[in-house]
Amino acid sequence: MIQNFAIDQAATFESLLFLSCEPKTAFGDAFRQETTKDGLPKWEAQLVARFRQFGRATNEIIKVGLVAERAPAEDLAPATPVELVGFEIGVMDKKDRNGNVTGAQVWYRCQEVRALASTTPRPRRNEAATQSEAAAS
Template sequence: MPQIYAIDQAATFERVLWLSSEPKTRFGSDDQETTKDGVPKWEVQLVASFRQFGRSTNEIIKVGMTSPSWPGPDLGPAEPVQLVGFEIGVMDKKNREGQVVGAQVWYRCQEVRSLAATAPRGKSAEAS
């Protein structure tokens, strides 16, 4: 049974940058996976920067998400992003005999937002 943890992106990473997104496909097939409700699954690739032993380290991470449309059509290469509902899952990795041989880690989020985008103006801002 996996253990799932919410990630505080601002406290964990110095920055998260957009790379790309692709349909998540079934193993050995070109067919895109979907949820039980038929919503397409996507795999988003990002660069996550964090401090380790006093130095900045960059890792490419793959984050799973569901969306009715392709995520990131307005995002440019290396654009800073926020991952809404960002979680990490950890579960035992077992061999064919069922023995634990390590851990399997995966990431998922609900939405990817540009940090460069401006928020819509509220009525109070429009009135001034």
């Protein structure tokens, strides 16, 4: 049984930092990139996910699948804080050779990896004018 769940990134993670994004290669062939049925290339982004577990900060590297014509995060530098658009988790039964359920297989995917906007507060309009006047004098 396969189930997909939408992830509320802000409620789940304290932060997500981009590490890299590479073509997802076909099983058993390190030189052939996997594609969808429609022929779109598949990619795999690696990120550091920071979250709280039992009251303590925990960091894990997660791999997130994407589908895109070209490299989806080529303009992102390593350690860039990011948000994942359309972020979801998939869960399916993991079975042995006899078809017996032995656990669960989990994967992540998203539609887009996007850099977070700057979190530096901008001065208010009057403050900016006051700062400009102070700098001029």
